Each structure stands twice: as C-alpha cells, then as structure tokens.
Amino acid sequence: MGDRHLFLGNLCHVSIECLRSHCEKYGTITDLSINRDNDNNIYHCFGFLAYQSAHSTTEFMSTRPHCLNGEEIFVKRALPRATATIPERLVVTNRLVIRQATKYEKRSLRNYFQKLGDIRKFDYNKGFIDFEDYDTVDRILLARPHYLDDRQVHVTKFIPTEQTIVDENDNDDELTSLVEEETFKIKYECLVKQFEEYKETKENEVNFLRKEIERLREELSDITQVKLDKLIKNQQSFHNQFLQHRLSTSGFTHAQMCESFLQSTTSRKRRTTEDEQNMF
Template sequence: MSSNDLIDRKYYSLYIGNLSADIRRKELCQYLEHYSQVDECQLFEANHRRWTCFAFVLMRTPDSINRLMSSRPHYLDNRRLYLKRALPDQCSNKIEHFLTSENVLIQFKDLKNQEIHEPNFNDENIRNYFQTYGHILNLYLLKNNRCVIEYSDYDSVDCIILDSPHYFNSHELQIDKYYSTEQLKQLDRMFTHNHELPSLGAGEDDEQVEQFLHSRRYLNMRIRLLNDSILSVKISNEIKLETIHQGFLLTINRRKELLEQIKELNKQCQILHEKNEAIKENNQNRLHLNSKLEKNYQQQITDQQNKQIEWRQKIESLQEET
C-alpha cells in the first residue's frame, strides 16, 4: 500500500489534456517523472469523436502537482499540454469537470433555508482568507452575503474547491466556479455536437451516443447547464450593477473630497486675503509715517537754512560796522 492510500488522494490527481494522438503512456510518464514519481497513469486514446488524447495521473506527492502547475506551460510532442487538478465528484459538479475558471462564487451554505446575517463578511476579511490561494485581481461583493473573486490563475480556484469545506465564523461556505456566458455557450456547443461529446468509454458506436443524448444523465447535464447560464447572467448583471454602484459611490466620495479641498483652499485664500489686507494697511501706515517724517525733516532743513541765512546777515552787518 502506497502512502497515497493513507492520505486523501484528491491532492495527488492531475488531468492532462491536448495530448498528441500518437502519445504513449511510457513517454508521458517519463516526462512527468522529471517532477516526481508517477504512481498511476490512465491514458485515454483518441477516437472518431475525439482528436486528442487525455490522461488522469496520480503522482507520488502533492508537491509534485504544485510544481507541475507552477511551471506551466508544458510542451510534449510540440503540443502545449492542458493541465488542471482532477476534481473528485464530492468536490465539484459535472460542469466544473469540463471547464476551468479564474472566478469563484462564494456564498453561505443554506442548510435550513435560514437567512444568514454576517456583518463581518466584508472585503477585508474575505481577502485575508482567500488571498492565500493566489493573486486576487478583483473582488465583487454582492447582495445576500455573496461575492465573486477573480484570480489571475484558474489553479487557485481548483485549490479552493479541493480544500472544501470552508467556514466563515462557523458558517459553512458554498464554493462554486463562476463561468461567463461565453464559457457556458462553449460548453453547450460541446454537448450539442456528437463529435465533441465527453467520452463515455472505449468502443462506443453511434447507437450508444444516441442513447446518451436521450439519457437522464445528459438531460441533467443540460438542465444544470441551463441553470448555470441563468445564474451566470444574473450574477454578471449584479456585478455590473455593483461596479456601477461602486463607481457612483467613488464619484460621490471624490466629489466630497474635492468640495472639502475647495473649502480648505477657500479658507487658505481668506487667510491670505486677510494677511494681504493687514500687510497693505501696515504699508499704508508706514507710508503715512514716512511722509510725516519726510515733512518734519524738510521743515528742519528749512529752519536750519533760515537760521544760516539769519546768521550770515548778522555777520555781514557786523563786518560793515567795523
């Protein structure tokens, strides 16, 4: 018994797609063993409805999965491989097995149809918890304690789903991938064209494919896809409304800040005006004082000149007498 049998195997599983139709199991294992030993490798060959091969791989250690995902892109036989963590059925629904997404929808799990009021479910607390899974590009808070987080890498979303369940203040969270309407349309096209249907096994003929198209499994897939499409449009509209609302609030706050800045500038202008008036008054007082001093000085000069003339006349008078 390997160590993988003693620990949850979901952290050791990897899905590899877009493999060459000529790929061999040994060749794929040799490439993967550059990162770690391969315990199991199940290769699904190409057929008349699938032009490429894909494989499910069980690695020896979960660190090897992390190294493989962090060192993307990978190339083999001149083809770029598509790697994603293999999500077990208990961690995800069927739709999430086919598509990756950089967006995750987070909400409280309503087990008893009771509305949960959680005031601490805010941007800061959500980021503090979920930023450990990767770089967050955007976080959209929605109504009813829901949010959509956009990551820079779809692997972050898969890691969140693998680590389920998650709890927020003892309340269990429901974690789902959030797909855009374009992604869901792509998946719908895959289901509606026989040659693009997901593989049901080896050696299937047209009759088996036709039976699958009329089976409850296919009907449930289409119903789930339709529900996801409706939810995607609804959430997309909520995100747009929330973005507009946040932009509106940002504009209002910016307007308030500008008004406060204008008020502060007006106060400073008033202070400068008062200082200017005080300086102007001071200058006028100085001019008046200078003018008065100048008049006094001119009067003193005139008096001195008159005295000099008077003394000169007296001297001349004395000289004439002698």
C-alpha cells in the same frame, strides 16, 4: 483524488512513453493513462495522471506550461466525484463564486482568499473573485469546507451558460474568453470518458444478465428433462405391472376352468358306469 490526480488534454501527438518520461521529473507516478480514438480527434485525446505525493502535483501545476513535441498540453486538477459536481469537474475558470458573500465582512473575506491565491478582481456585492490562475479555484474547491468567523463559506465555480450575460461595465471580455476557451478544451474529453465508463459498465451488466439467463435456461432444461424421464419411467413401470397382473389373473382363471372341466368329466363318467351296472 484531486490533490494527487491530474487531467491532461491535447495528447493526440504524444506517446505514453514520452508523457511518462516528462511527468516523472516531478515525482513518483502511481497511475498514467491516455485515451484517444483511431482518428486522433482532438476531443478524444486526453489522459489522467496520479502522483504518489500531493507535493508532486503542486510542483507540476506550478511549472506550467508543459510542452511536448512542440505542442502545449492542457493540465488541470481532477476534482473527485464525491465532493464536486459535474460542472465543477468539467469547467475551467478563474472565477470563484461565493454564495451570499455579503453575509461576511468584506475585508475579512478578501484577506481570507488572498492567502489562497493572487486575486485579479473582487466583486463583493456580486459575490465573486477572479484569480490570476484557474488552478487556484480548483485548489479552493478541493480544500472545502471553508470557514470564516466560525461560519462556513460556501463556494463554487462560475459556470458559464449560453444565457450568461456579461455586464458591459465589468470589462470581463478577457476572462469570459478564457473561460469559454478552456471549457471547450476539456468539456468533450470528460464527457466521452464518462460515457465510455458508463457504456462499459452497462455492457458488463448486459453480458452478465445474458450469461445468467443462459444458465437458468440450461438449469430449467435439465430439471424438465429429469422430470420427463421420471414420468416416462413411471409410466413404463405402471404398464409392466399392469401386464403382469393381467397375465397372472388370466392364468389363474384358465387353471380353474380346466380343473372344473376335469372334475365335471370324471363325475359324468362315474355316473354312466353306475347306471350301466344297474341295468345288468
């Protein structure tokens, strides 16, 4: 990403067909998308473009400005999340910050970065370089790491803040104005894009969890019903066995009582008969 990917802004009045037709002039497109809300809010009209070749990206950036339907669209390289911080991806600036610049020889440092783009101003002591084109800064960040005399040169973008104080002797009003203007052009578009991606991810996670809870609930209900049916069946079986045992026991006792009664009656009759015969 970055060497082939671009961020596009100010697309509220540009159709994707028109945008594709324009961008295809510079090479084969592998991906193109436009994001905007229903009200065409200026901060919500942005898109992403990816070329098959890095050469197409370079040519596209070198032929700025790009105007469609009478309006200039904003374009910048899309720095990869893996190697660039959020401020580096959001901010558009001509100023490159060199950490601990005085560790390196001044002329060597200037000559090295002069090969990468046209320099407007070089402040060795403060450790920054202002280039003529903000795209130069993005290209330098994409090409990290940089080495000078076998030592790594750590670079980043100048990140403006509300507390940024411009030296009265530097005459940087033009650069500061440009930084603030370009920064606000893409700040909200990128933040909205990241928020929508985050929101979509979380919504998918929530939906998955809801389905999983429902599945577990149904599974638990099925298990409970099976165990309940088994318990009822066992109770019914035990009840039937108990009744059968009671009936069989009751019948056996009744038969014994009848047999005893008959035997007792026969014995009494026999004794009565013998007694009568003795009397005569």
